[in-house]
Amino acid sequence: MTLAGRAKSDAREMQSFYQYYFKKNIQALQNAADKHDRAQLTKAYQTSTVLFEVLEAVNQTEAVQVPDEILQAHTTVEEKKQLYMPYNILPLDPxxxxxxxxxxxxxxxxxxxxxxxxxxxxxxxxxxxxxxxxxxxxxxxxxxxxxxxxxxxxxxxxxxxxxxxxxxxxxxxxxxxxxxxxxxxxxxxxxxxxxxxxxxxxxxxxxxxxxxxxxxxxxxxxxxxxxxxxxxxxxxxxxxxxxxxxxxxxxxxxxxxxxxxxxxxxxxxxxxxxxxxxxxKQVVTPIYETIAKEAKRNNYGKAKHSQWRNYDDLNEYFWSVDCFRLGWPMRADADFFCQPLEQLRVDKNEACSICLGYEDEKPYTGSKWIGKTGFVEIRSFWQIFRSFDRMWSFYILCLQAMVIIASNGSGKLTSIFEGDVFKKVLSIFISAAILKFVQGRKPVNCSFFLHISSLFLNF
Incomplete structure (x- = not known):
């Protein structure tokens, strides 16, 4: 129904619509006595800018020149758009x-x-x-x-x-x-x-x-x-x-x-x-790329925790004065940005440009991956035994006491008060000391087996 009253080309249709939008949504709001609806006026300026881009593209396709009236309106919009910027809480334009x-x-x-x-x-x-x-x-x-x-x-x-x-x-x-x-x-x-x-x-x-x-x-x-x-x-x-x-x-x-x-x-x-x-580009991006490389070495949670660095591990680098070796501007070949050689996949005859060290005047640059700088968490199947070591130790000592009572005297629980049996039961304190010693000296994944072996040795 509106086809008869429309322009005969897309270029003229866009020109007509742009003028219509400018008069209805920009001039009307600017001429209003109260300018309380500032958000609507800001949106109108942003929309008018997009409409002019479309108008230019259509006119260029059809080789039609943009009228001076529209160019003048667009200039006004661009000047005012700098004043009516989008905001969150505070409108700071004049x-x-x-x-x-x-x-x-x-x-x-x-x-x-x-x-x-x-x-x-x-x-x-x-x-x-x-x-x-x-x-x-x-x-x-x-x-x-x-x-x-x-x-x-x-x-x-x-x-x-x-x-x-x-x-x-x-x-x-x-x-x-x-x-x-x-x-x-x-x-x-x-x-x-x-x-x-x-x-x-x-x-x-x-x-x-x-x-x-x-x-x-x-x-x-x-x-x-x-x-x-x-x-x-x-x-x-x-x-x-x-x-x-x-x-x-x-x-x-x-x-x-x-x-x-x-x-x-x-x-x-x-x-x-x-x-x-x-x-x-020059400060945030290099550090974030190092974080991304370390995250890839996680292998979707399958890699050992000691073989890759997370945010805390990278942040621990800045807990020591050694972090100032990184320099300012930050050196791209510093040990902080360095990755393991097997991760870089470089040829043996080629030097790794990232991991090359400095000469004598800068001897602190790392020639390899610095790894963990602080606490290293070891995750394994036996970690559950290490986490509840007090409970397992209690069970082992109770088992030792019950075996001693059962194999001596009458075997009744009251036989613990007998002199010889009571002296043998006191050996659980020696076992407890050995368990504590082994727990503090040996790796986590062997602690449970060492607890068992110390029990048999004590017997």
């Missing part, structure tokens, strides 16, 4: 200041403090945008993912605002972030990192600025850097000491960027640069 959640003084104070980027050295090729903040600066320096920055921005704002709103007595209602709230959040987030530095007897990478007015900005940078590392680490969150190692070096680089080179005075560039997704 036109959302009247939203109910954005009217809280604690939210306004935290947002204002994050947007204080004065004195931060931006890259020369960086294009400044509206309302850029400290997390945007960290992204430009270390190459974090865009969506990770957006998520952790809301995360940090909500953390600081929640702490500040619970404080008593309440601070002034002026939009200013309190130092007490920031210090409390920083203390909680970096608690494990400080313990790690103390355990390894290493100085923390957190440096105080020379100027007092820069203290709050520096604390926000430290907290923001930790959240960005944590948010993008994914499965590395199961290795908290590994994250401490990464944060230790990146925080030190952060101080170098802010202080500048001691020779030239120019800002220091991070070793992994600030390219897009540099942190994911």
């Amino acid at each position: 036109e959302s200041q009247n939203q109910a959640i954005m009217r809280y003084p604690e939210i306004q104070a935290t947002v204002s403090a994050l947007r204080n980027t004065s004195g931060l050295p931006w890259p020369t090729d960086h294009r400044m945008k509206v309302n850029e903040d400290i997390l945007d600066w960290l992204q430009s320096q270390f190459g974090f993912q865009k969506d990770n920055v957006a998520n952790q921005r809301e995360h940090l704002i909500m953390l600081l605002a929640n702490v500040q709103i619970r404080q008593f007595p309440k601070p002034d209602q002026q939009p200013k972030l309190g130092d007490r709230a920031l210090t409390e959040v920083m203390k909680k987030l970096l608690k494990n990192y400080r313990k790690w530095c103390k355990y390894l007897d290493r100085q923390s990478s957190l440096r105080e600025p020379a100027l007092q007015q820069e203290v709050q900005q520096r604390k926000l940078l430290y907290v923001g850097l930790y959240l960005l590392i944590w948010g993008e680490a994914a499965n590395l969150r199961f290795m908290p000491e590994c994250l401490c190692y990464i944060y230790h070096h990146m925080a030190l680089e952060l101080c170098g960027i802010l202080a500048g080179s001691p020779v030239t005075g120019e800002p220091v560039k991070p070793v992994y640069g600030g390219d897009d997704e540099a942190f994911l």
